[in-house]
Amino acid sequence: MPNLSKEKRIYMDNAAGKPVDSQAVEAMLPYMKSSYGNPSSLHLFGQEAKRALEEARMKVAELIGAEKKDSVIFTSGATESNNLAIKGIAYRNKDRGTRILTSSVEHMSVVNPCKYLGTKGFETVFLSVDKYGFVDLESLEKELNDKTVLVTIVYANSEIGTIEPVKEISKRVHSKGAILHVDATAACGQIPISVKEEGIDLLTISSNDIYGPKGVGALYVGEGIRLEPLVHGGGQERGLRSGTENLPGIVGFGKAAEIAKRGLPSESKRLTKLRDRFIGGLLKPIPYSFLNGHPTLRLPDNVSVRYSFIEGESMLLSLGMMGVYASSGSACTAKTLEPSHVLLAIGLKHEEAHGSLMFTLGKQTTEEDVDYAISLMPSIVKRLREISPLTPKELPK
């Protein structure tokens, strides 16, 4: 796609992929070049690697408020962590119950393991959400029963940014003796998380989402929580995830966790300010424009809006021509040709979901970038509305 604005190259799709922090890159290099031992080996090289592995584990544990570093299991990323949590709990506890509760705004790496278990004798209930994307606590209470072994809920949704009331959910889940898994892929590093204080039994974290390398993640497994492993082999990661550890990746992840913890208060404040400036600038000058998700209980990086009468991909192309790269929940940008299930779950009609546009900010995003993107939207929307046959009188009531 041509970029007509040669000097601009503004990345606003940080939920899809992030740059790796240069300190994390530096930290990784020795573990590819000189300290390449296997943490399972007893000799000097192995012990060097083992020390680095455990140091990274400690840093990740500290980021999420885990008391013991051994509660952190390294995986290949959030998808594996979600699969391990959901299938691992289901298989391990199938004698106790076969019922799983989740929400209708989960990532596909939660949706599909749950659907898969549905073909293996388990039963999954997708709890409804309100117009902001908050899980309905009443239906959670209603659906929880003696057969429920697991409740899996996203900490904050990456598409609409809505932060779920995790503590409230946890209380209800534990009162019925079920286990709570939380997918914190989008939330971790952006807002403070404490597995201990919030009563989380299992937590999914992704390295790249906190500016670490791709291909690494972790699953926090609280004390007394028993899982069935998915990968069998040499018994690494307390037997829950066999296979020689991806040490350079894990070290980079650990460094990123350390940096995220230190920078979280100031970066979260900075992004929140930018986010609100961005949302205001995108909506105020343009009629028939709306915010997706909650105005304040949302991730600092998330700007999700929609414009009536036009379609998301054509907006993305127009932005791309001017050097701004974002994302959309429109079917036309997906492999499935279905609009985002998250946008449909919050009650948007198909045609509204098609008109959505999502910007996710990052460490590299400046106020100048945000203002530039804001300045492009009025003419893009105006042009596409001129091309569109839809008008306000056809708007669904």
Added chain:
Amino acid sequence: MYTEKVMDHFRNPRNMGEISDADGVGTVGNPVCGDLMTIYIKVKDNRLEDIKFKTFGCGSAIATSSMITELAKGKTLEEGLQITRANVADSLGGLPAVKMHCSNLAADALHAAIEDYYKKQKATREVKK
């Protein structure tokens, strides 16, 4: 993912707009699926004298709409009916596989506009009888 030709038609769509006294109008698609296009035609001496479009949809939906107006303008009605989805996609240097069905409706919209013209002509003749 799009060819330069597609991007050119997306950026500078040809014959965009409405014809208020159109002789035929064809609408296909549905905003629910993310694509909706309307083609307006003006017919003189059995030829597509003027043609315009309005489209709600992705880049390829807009580009295919624009392309069909170029392909059809000045052609006879019979020739217009013979323009296929494949002709439109080929003229644009190809479309991504996933877009071939959902966003390549322009030929259908043109055919619908021509059918609409025939129907109106028939109705007028019957009134005259």
